[in-house]
Every structure is written in structure tokens, then in C-alpha cells.
Amino acid sequence: MIFRFLILCALFLFVEIYSYQALRTLIKIRWVLVSYQVISLLVLIFIVYSFTQFDRSIGQTKQTMFTMGMMLLVYVPKIVIAVILLGEDVFRIGASILNYLMYNAPRKEMMPDRRKFISQIALGLAAVPFLSLIYGIFEGKYNYKVIKQTIFFPDLPDAFDGFKITQISDVHSGSFDNPEKINYAIDLINEQEADMILFTGDIVNTHAKEMHPWLTTFKRIKNYKYGKFSVLGNHDYGEYVTWPSEKEKDENFQEIKKLYSQIGFNLMLNEHTYIQKGEDKIALVGVENWGQNFKKAGDLNKASQNLAPDDFKIVMSHDPSHWEYEIKEHPKNFHLTLSGHTHGMQFGIEIPGYFKWSLAQYIYKQWAGLYENAGRYVYVNRGFGFHAYPGRVGIMPEITVIELKKGNNVA
Structure with a gap:
């Protein structure tokens, strides 16, 4: 049980780090970045707390459905971002190894910088499930x-x-x-x-x-x-x-x-x-x-x-x-x-x-x-x-x- 919990925490941390990386690549305003971190933490606390309050004697309620909807709305787009940026990191690591082996590049120049347009693509693609999930909650379920x-x-x-x-x-x-x-x-x-x-x-x-x-x-x-x-x-x-x-x-x-x-x-x-x-x-x-x-x-x-x-x-x-x-x-x-x-x-x-x-x-x-x-x-x-x-x-x-x-x- 503890092992599964640690794995779940690691996955949440992985997704949050990459999502923040995408935002930080595009936005340099400190208060915006800090606000994003605070909101993300509060949302995570709310989701975890809500699930810990699940009552097995009652089963699904409007509250549990709201929590599930929020979790999908927040984390599905972040997963999209994380997967795209992970792919970029695989490319960056490959490029750094190539630079070192073929060009003997200095250590500080080995790893290429994260590219802004990749973060833009990641955020743009993440908007698709985000907007779709919102539509699904307000319109799709009765369509x-x-x-x-x-x-x-x-x-x-x-x-x-x-x-x-x-x-x-x-x-x-x-x-x-x-x-x-x-x-x-x-x-x-x-x-x-x-x-x-x-x-x-x-x-x-x-x-x-x-x-x-x-x-x-x-x-x-x-x-x-x-x-x-x-x-x-x-x-x-x-x-x-x-x-x-x-x-x-x-x-x-x-x-x-x-x-x-x-x-x-x-x-x-x-x-x-x-x-x-x-x-x-x-x-x-x-x-x-x-x-x-x-x-x-x-x-x-x-x-x-x-x-x-x-x-x-x-x-x-x-x-x-x-x-x-x-x-x-x-x-x-x-x-x-x-x-x-x-x-x-x-x-x-x-x-x-x-x-x-x-x-x-x-x-x-x-x-x-x-x-x-x-x-x-x-x-x-x-x-x-x-x-x-x-x-x-x-x-x-x-x-x-x-x-x-x-x-x-x-x-």
C-alpha cells in the first residue's frame, strides 16, 4: 500500500514539474509563476482530502463526482504537457551526448536549452482535453x-x-x-x-x-x-x-x-x-x-x-x-x-x-x-x-x- 502511494506521489510530482517547466519557459513574471504553484498545491490538497473523505457506506455522491471531474480537468492536460516535454528532454539528452562525443563541446554547452515553441505546442495541445472535459461536464453528458x-x-x-x-x-x-x-x-x-x-x-x-x-x-x-x-x-x-x-x-x-x-x-x-x-x-x-x-x-x-x-x-x-x-x-x-x-x-x-x-x-x-x-x-x-x-x-x-x-x- 505504501509502495503504491509512493509511486502515485512520484507520478504527481513528475506531472507537476513538467507542467511548471512549460509555463516557466513562456512566462517570466514571478507572481504569475508563484500563483500557479500555490493554486496547483491547493487543488491537489483539495482532491486528496476529498478522496480521503469518501464514505464506503454511502458510495458515489455529487461531491465525489465533482472531485473526479476536477481531477481529470486538471491532470489530463498536465499529463499531455508532461509527455510532450519528456519527449523533448529525450531529444535534448541525445543532442548533449552527441555534442560531447562528436564535437567535444564544453560541459555547459552540452545540453540544448528548452525550446519555447515546444512549450507552446504542449500548452496548445493540452487545451484540447481541457476544453473537451469542460464541454463534457456542462453539455456532453446530456447530448x-x-x-x-x-x-x-x-x-x-x-x-x-x-x-x-x-x-x-x-x-x-x-x-x-x-x-x-x-x-x-x-x-x-x-x-x-x-x-x-x-x-x-x-x-x-x-x-x-x-x-x-x-x-x-x-x-x-x-x-x-x-x-x-x-x-x-x-x-x-x-x-x-x-x-x-x-x-x-x-x-x-x-x-x-x-x-x-x-x-x-x-x-x-x-x-x-x-x-x-x-x-x-x-x-x-x-x-x-x-x-x-x-x-x-x-x-x-x-x-x-x-x-x-x-x-x-x-x-x-x-x-x-x-x-x-x-x-x-x-x-x-x-x-x-x-x-x-x-x-x-x-x-x-x-x-x-x-x-x-x-x-x-x-x-x-x-x-x-x-x-x-x-x-x-x-x-x-x-x-x-x-x-x-x-x-x-x-x-x-x-x-x-x-x-x-x-x-x-x-x-
Whole structure:
């Protein structure tokens, strides 16, 4: 523990020294430099103090999200500066060795001076994440996008050709702070012409009471001809706080399960149901949370008991790692899995149809959008809400509309 603390202190010191170096190269006014040092120290003290006050019996609060936002806002730009100036120092050290070996330069002339334009470039590039993080906090977290995806299946029952599903995921109601924006998002959901809506978990951060101020708002989600169904996410189990007793933890869990029915959703707990349309039907399988690094309450075999391999099946499973490790090659042939969980880390770059990147891709093989394996698909929703960092940059909150089509091509 002490070793990790020392490593963390060394990293903070490294970043602060290089950030100060960049500023000192460009600005020679003493009071400005001293003010920068004092402000940096006060911010660091505030961040450290805030994290030491984290209460495991309460979990995430507005204060912890504010602290996380401030830490990213301050240190991500400084890391950019530090990396660029470190690169320059590697060049300077190389140049000094070359000067000594080839030109026998005097010791005081060996190391080239830090170049002003490099510091200017570093500060200019650091402004990009700084401004992006500010945008993400004030605008990005509620910049809802409706993403439409068509998926083709050769064995889709004829009556379901053109069947549309709206998917939402990862509401995290305990993070909300703007009723007007949430009502706007509910209006967006209701504007989509779909046959069914599926909610793939995480209605709260931890406590059932987080959703109470938003029940009326989410009750506004319209009824769908073929139903409103949901499953639990990892945050719905109350695993991330210390409870006074197992009894209180279980009571909270029971209240969270009730929340889904209170907003009109049929919560599925390792079970399946049939969606009948005309003479045809498809199976909807709802699995409890199953995560490679999180709670494994999901039981796919139980949920799909008595289903045949040639039944057309849609699975709701919160964590996409479940698809990767168990669903995609399961002998029962699950055609489509709908997941969420990753949030796309709420930070990344997306150019639809061309490029997408996020740190999430180094943790999850399937982290945002549609993925395929041998004709079986998983769609990972980027999430409706936000958690930890109180914003979104590049990876916007998502309402998904999936259209099922009979055929062999993916659009």
C-alpha cells in the first residue's frame, strides 16, 4: 500500500514539474509563476482530502463526482504537457551526448536549452482535453443521440421482418442533476417508432432512493405493443458500498427490483418469454448480471431452459463480456445479445462509419456498437446516464433503435 502511494506521489510530482517547466519557459513574471504553484498545491490538497473523505457506506455522491471531474480537468492536460516535454528532454539528452562525443563541446554547452515553441505546442495541445472535459461536464453528458442499427438474419421469422426494438441502458439515476434534460431524453425515446423497448440494467448507482425523484419522469415512457422488458446491471446489486448489515443490503436490492416495475418494465431474472407476432414467435431471454470482473448472478442455461437451438433468440445481458466468454459460441445459438455497461468510458473519439477509439477498448473486446461472430451479434449501448466522471466527451449518451431484417447483409 505504501509502495503504491509512493509511486502515485512520484507520478504527481513528475506531472507537476513538467507542467511548471512549460509555463516557466513562456512566462517570466514571478507572481504569475508563484500563483500557479500555490493554486496547483491547493487543488491537489483539495482532491486528496476529498478522496480521503469518501464514505464506503454511502458510495458515489455529487461531491465525489465533482472531485473526479476536477481531477481529470486538471491532470489530463498536465499529463499531455508532461509527455510532450519528456519527449523533448529525450531529444535534448541525445543532442548533449552527441555534442560531447562528436564535437567535444564544453560541459555547459552540452545540453540544448528548452525550446519555447515546444512549450507552446504542449500548452496548445493540452487545451484540447481541457476544453473537451469542460464541454463534457456542462453539455456532453446530456447530448443524447439516437443511433439506428439494422441487423439482418437469414432465419428471422417472417412476421418479425422489420421489427423494431428501442434499447436504453445504464441510467444511473443517482447522477442526474437536470430534470429538463432528462425529460427531453424521455421525449426522444417516445418519438421513436418501435415495437418493443428493452432496458439493459443499472437503474441506479447504488441506492434505490436515487431513482425516487425520477420515477414520474420515467413513467412517461410510452407503452409498446410487444412490451417493456428489463434486466439488472452490476450497480443494481448494491455491491459497491459497505452496508450496516446483509439485511439492509437485501432490502435495498428488493427495492431496486421494484423500481423497474414502478416505471412499467417487466424485470426478467434468469428467465425467458416468447414474443408472439402473427403465427411466428421469438424468444426474449433476460439474464441477471454476468461480468468477467463483476458480479456473476447470471445463469444463461436456466434462463434459456427448454429453448431449442433453432428458436430465434434475443438475449438481454448487461455486461458484454458475457457475450464474449459464454454467449457467442453457446450451442443454443443466441442470435442477438443486447448489452451496455461500458459507457464507452464516457471519453473517446467517434467518427460514425469511419473511426472510434476509447480506453474502453483495452478492457472490453466489445465496448460500443455492433459486433459479430459467426452470424451471432452483440450490440453494446453506450449508456443513457453517467457515472464517476460527471460528463461525456466524444462518447455521447445513447438511445438505440434496432431494426431486425430477414436477409444476409448487415447495414
